[in-house]
Amino acid sequence: MMLKPFVYIQNLNLSYRNKAVLKDLYWEVNVCQNWVLWGESGSGKTSLTKAIAGLIPSQGSIEINYNAQSKLPAEVLFVESWYQFKNLEGVANFYYQQRYTSLQANDTLTVHAELVAYGKEKGLHFDLVEPILEALGFATFASSQLIELSSGEHKKLQLVKALWLKPQLLIIDQPYTGLDAASRKNLNTLLEQITAEGVQLILICNDLEFPESIDSFAEIIDGQIVSSFSREIGDLSPEIHKKKIPAFLKESPIYSSNDMVKMVDVNISYGEKQVLKNINWEVKAGEKWLLQGPNGSGKSTLLSLINGDHPQSYANELYLFGNRRGSGESIWDIKQHIGLISPEFHWYFDATSTVWKCIASGFYDTVGLFQQLPYSKRAQVDELIEYFGLTENKNELLTALPLGKQRLVLLARTIIKNPELLILDEPCQGLDQQQTKHFNQLVDELCSNGMTLIYVGHFESQLPTCIEKRILLEKGEVKVVESLNTEILS
Known part of the structure; x- marks a missing residue:
């Protein structure tokens, strides 16, 4: 039977x-x-x-x-x-x-x-x-x-x-x-x-x-x-036609300081649990860093200090874009220098936002668009939507899209203002192989014009080739700081 x-x-x-x-x-x-x-x-x-x-x-x-x-x-x-x-x-x-x-x-x-x-x-x-x-x-x-x-x-x-x-x-x-x-x-x-x-x-x-x-x-x-029934399966995604990067993203960012990030003996604790221990790290303008470490090593907390989201940053010796944290700048003053994508940011993003409004909100670092854009900025949003192949989706709700396309929308939002510092925390989660390759090629092209990069990625095969340096965290401590060559990442 x-x-x-x-x-x-x-x-x-x-x-x-x-x-x-x-x-x-x-x-x-x-x-x-x-x-x-x-x-x-x-x-x-x-x-x-x-x-x-x-x-x-x-x-x-x-x-x-x-x-x-x-x-x-x-x-x-x-x-x-x-x-x-x-x-x-x-x-x-x-x-x-x-x-x-x-x-x-x-x-x-x-x-x-x-x-x-x-x-x-x-x-x-x-x-x-x-x-x-x-x-x-x-x-x-x-x-x-x-x-x-x-x-x-x-x-x-x-x-x-x-x-x-x-x-x-x-x-x-x-x-x-x-x-x-x-x-x-x-x-x-x-x-x-x-x-x-x-x-x-x-x-x-x-x-x-x-x-x-x-x-x-x-x-x-x-x-x-x-x-x-074969394990020998290659890239199943169709080749994405490579388009010219929008002209406004070819311009080098205007740097406010040569020192993007400087941490001196930074410590972060929740009660008796110490998450970061005596962190010393400097990121100079134009550098491309890979931030790595096992789950729970403190990567997300470290990034939260840089993007202004962590309240304990005031209790530490932390310099962002040339200024000591707590010297009178607001969280929005910090965010205007930064383009950020992370899985957590994706979780909490406004579910009622359309694709077009989501990308446009990147100009103002808001979760949603609350003001009219001038014509020049509207044109930049349209250029980026076309570049990412999102034209037919631009009026749809972000949450109506497949996860991979949602991530592409948020990536477009991240780079819309051509920021001084690009923080990409596992940016390719949810993307298929070809989308990952496409995005990392974009990162390489962007960074060739002088943009500073901090990139978090667990998969060595899914990284941009522009990365020059690596910092490795383990149990909240810096274990390795090193220069890399492209052969290590290929």
Whole structure:
């Protein structure tokens, strides 16, 4: 007797804002198969898997044949590409700087409390989660509030829950997003362990570091599944036609000082927890830096000091753009020098903003556009929209776009004012391979005209070639400061 497919999909149709995403899609996931879904941003990968998990409506047939003899929960668990948490009053909306203020004390659950609640809800033994926490380097975050976690730490919390539950079907959207190299390796080991116990996987990712148990691959093209059984899959994204960079971005920034950033014995603590320890670092005008370190090493906190968001900057010897922090400048005086993108900034961005208004707001460093732009600035917004291939999306809500396109919009917002200092904190999260390549080529072109750069990236293969120097943090301390050559980054 032939076994029924574990997941059997027929004539699946799904539309998003009157646009057909999946068209009469047919797909079988057989028992013991583990899949990677590749492909272009916006092709429907997330929509398909959310439909399988029953999270969004669709037309057609989705049949899931659970194993009644299995001890694993007869459940499909979908792990989002990023995590939306709530405070103790059930509110999910936070503002960006709130992560660094003391006003949110005890406003959100701690990691430990979140896990206790999840374990109770799912009937799980708490002692079984501890090896997972250790393997992902997350055991030390038990007392941290959810709002204090970086994007990589939030990803780990989602993964801890999923690995602890071990559902019969586990779907992870962008499993490696925000994870350092060691965590990615350990995650694959954990995924190997749970597949050996009977969990089946569907991973949505364009990465090449997936676990050995992955034996099947699929891409969505024109709303249909195109499958393969080979690991030798190259770049699945179409080549982006290279356009001329807008003329206003070819001009060198006007520098207010040769000293962009200077930190002297900087220390940051939350109660007894010291996050940064005796940091000494200088960034000169025109330099291109790579900032690296494991998850939880203090990278996000370090950047929050530079972009003016951290209140403890006043208690330290910190110089920004030639001025001692706390010498009378406002947060907006600082931000006018900086273009910033980070996963956290993306989380908290105004959900009601259109693509055009989002990009235009970069001129004023506001989360939303609250004033009319002069003609010259409106023309620059239109030029950048055309350059990024967003013309057909310019009047859509930012949140209506696929995640990859949302990130491109925010990247356009980041560079619209041709800033002195460009801070790119994992800017390519959510982008497919070709979009990543395209953006990093843009960064190289921008920086050839003298722009200063601080770039955070875990993947050595996804970095601009212009980077000259590297600073490495470990447990809040500077471990390495070095000059690089392009061969190291290639």
